[in-house]
Amino acid sequence: MKKFLNDVEHMLTESLTGFATAHSDLVEVQFDPTFVTRKQKAQNKVAIISGGGSGHEPLHAGYVGAGMLDAACPGQVFTSPTPDQMLAAAEAVHAGQGVLFIVKNYAGDVMNFEMAAEMLPFEHATVYTSDDCAVINSTYTTGRRGVAGTVIVEKCVGSLAETGADLAACKTLGEKINQRTSSIGVALTSCTVPAAGRPTFEITDTELEMGVGIHGEPGRRRETMREADAIVADMVAAIVHDFKAKQLPAQGEILLLVNGLGATPLMELYLIYNTAARLLQEKGFSVARSLVGNYVTAIDMAGASITACLLDNDIRRHWDSPVHTPALRWDM
């Protein structure tokens, strides 16, 4: 393992301190329990709180700020945060209109947020994101995983909350977006959890992992490495198939997010975008909004995910609204 590292025990604290200092105009970090809030706390709106294991930066702390999250709770690397973090964050940002948790659908995150919700003295609701179509939602699984589509949910629900919408409306929008969003990822290399010091999985130069999760958990199958267009075609086919399985319209405007998993350069991400946009267009989906970059990462994994969100006027409006966070900013 070769990483910029002092003591692995202090890695998260040092990184979060750097993050908060670099963006001291926007955010503040608290430790023990650890959470990040906006510098200017919002008044009289539903408090939108997310959280999850670290190692997916900029998710979630990078999305704290005007127009998006009120607070984020970073856990240890790839490990859900704990209920005391969520309770302290809720206490800090609750503005009289209730608390909405946005939680990626993993057993650990679900259980920790659930226990926090049971102890929360405020009105609350939870949106679970499960956009990953790599995991087929059969009787064999706990359900689909929440991956890059979570950014779209956080952006749009954050926007709606700024308008003064109530808790139920925020939850409804979040669930609608999750339903209209599908993602699939591919890994070319493993990631290395710093405290483990070794790659999470073995993969040769001639292989790829189709449907990889954002923690390096294996996906649908191990496949032979091939040219980019062929890989992207399979990813797009999986998304289109998932749209069909969700009984979504077979055409319409989409938001296309091509997300890097940590060690894939933008040059390759734009190449993926180029093919994905063309193939989706051919299948009847016109790309109306785009986002390309590292938004939900898996530490140092080489790989990428493709996310398509079927837009409607409501979602488009909330995607376009002003946002000012460390990792996402437009119109303000």
Add this chain to the structure above:
Amino acid sequence: MNSATINHAAAAIRSAILAHEADIECLDREIGDGDHYINIKRGCEAIASIEAELAPLSATDALNKIGMKLLSTIGGASGPLFASFFMGMSKSLKASATMNTLVLAQAFEAGVQAIMQRGKAQAGEKTMLDVLIPVASTFKQLADQGEPTSVITTRLKIVTGEGLESTRNMLATKGRASGLGERAIGHLDAGAKSCQVMIEAVCDLVSSHSQ
């Protein structure tokens, strides 16, 4: 059982987990995400750090405090699950006026049930429960029959090993390995392994004291 025996058991569990780092990590890398050992170790160290605070407490309060500490330290799925176990065990002991082997077996079973409720999981899903459920039922059955401690610990060590082995040919339907489908078959579950290590350590401790 009192807080002193609880501290001894916690220390035995901690050394056993540290000694099995390689096995547990290897299993988690195969079908998990490689963080299970680190999380369990962090939990063990957190309990070691509150040893002095646990010492003056009753067994019931000590177990509850352990649960709360694990809840705020481990994170992931293991945090709420282990926390639920100790809090469930504490609640069950609180309801009983006496302390004997059967009461302890019932408390263990209550702890396992608390895990099942929190994780919405059953036996046969390739998780820690495939070790814990057979251990709980065997423990209660043997305690019910009034078997001596040495018989109980010997038998539980066998049952825990069998429970672990049973996860090898299961499909994972809960937890991170659940996305793997048939690829998880042939691998032991890391959570079941760490539970086996812990139970074995406590059995060894108890049998060394009862000799």
